[in-house]
Amino acid sequence: MNQQDREYLAKHLSFWRHLTDAERADAEGCTFAAVYPKGKKLYGGNKECLGLVLVESGQLRAFITSKEGKEISLYRLLSLDVCILSASCMIKNLNFDVNIEVEKDSRLFVLPTDCFNRLSNENIAVKNFALELMSARFSEVMWVFDQYVFGTAAGRLARFLLEHSALEDSDTLRVTHEAIANDLGTAREVVTRLLKHFATDNVVALGRSTIQILDKEKLEELGVSQNEV
Template sequence: MSDADVVKSTIENLEFFSKLDESEKERILKNSIIKTYSKNQILYDHNSECLGMVVPLSGTIRVTMASENGKEINLYTLEQGDVDVLSASCVINQISFDTVMIAEDNCDVIIIPAIVVSEVQKKNIYLHSYILEIAANRFSDVMWTMQQILFMRIDQRIAIFLLDEYVKSHKNVMIKVTQEEIAKNINSAREVVTRILKRMSADDVIEIRRGKVIIKDIDYIKNLAIAD
């Protein structure tokens, strides 16, 4: 398929698209582009122009917030089938904080330019409502992250991460992830994660290999993830 065909087939399946008139549909399809990003490349930060609506086609995008001293908090991740608008602060005036979008691995992304999204949503209440709904969903993701950081033990946060990866990999117990990547995803220090993983390994819950964590007791991980 050509890029234009991929853009058309993907955007046509977004919830708001059928509610647009023909000129609005044409404008969005004509101006949307596919961009390819390499691993660790920044898609968007506070120095970037307003990006627009982001629709991942492949790969994983990590959305973070960074302090002036360089400390970083992982807010949520985006994968194929997700949509994000928090990089479009010029579209949603109420967004008053800066996020950073980083490619976790090589990824292809459809971008509907901010100027197009902004102008169409001013005239079309369905697109406007869709943008607010997506923003609300992302803020819910952010609040879940804050809840984990503030109220959950590190071992529980690790269990939640491993369980999520287990589900996403269609119940494959071999999780391909480094300890550094786990630490980034749960917003903790690598040294702390290493200590907890070693304890889990000693308890025969997991097995640690280079670049991998093998879940040996999935029931323990599940129970730990949902513990009060």
């Protein structure tokens, strides 16, 4: 790890400045930077827990898989995000089987499990950092579950389109109905039917593997009103 990487960690991990010289040397010796290609599975199933992850660039998706094999996206990780749930196997009593995969080529900083455990046991600032992140991420996950319990497929689809439009900074999304269905944890036929309904209402225009958003205000209304049904 070079000096630029050390400065990056010190700037973007708030507990770094609270480490002693010995702890900082330990953390710097453990932490490594790595580039992961799109489609790489970082954590899930029988894969070994990677550790604490800081995203320098790229995009990752955290999701769970139902017994029927349907995927439900929990959240996405962008630049400067810390993936505390990748460290779930380091934290006792967290029985949450989360999968994490790379959606765009990504460069990550990884603080491995054993090193993170050691720092957390020795330094209260590290432990508090982890607990605060865990609490924030847990709130996000509970929000997603709330949408599945009390929301509707139309509302979730509207929010999906708005979220991905913001992520791609474009009103034209290149995504298949199957990919959307996997993200939302529903059937492809349901997504296709809803998109056709959106198109009939001139909210979107459908092309070959593309969806063009025509009316963001209407999508925002759908995302809110359908959640209140």
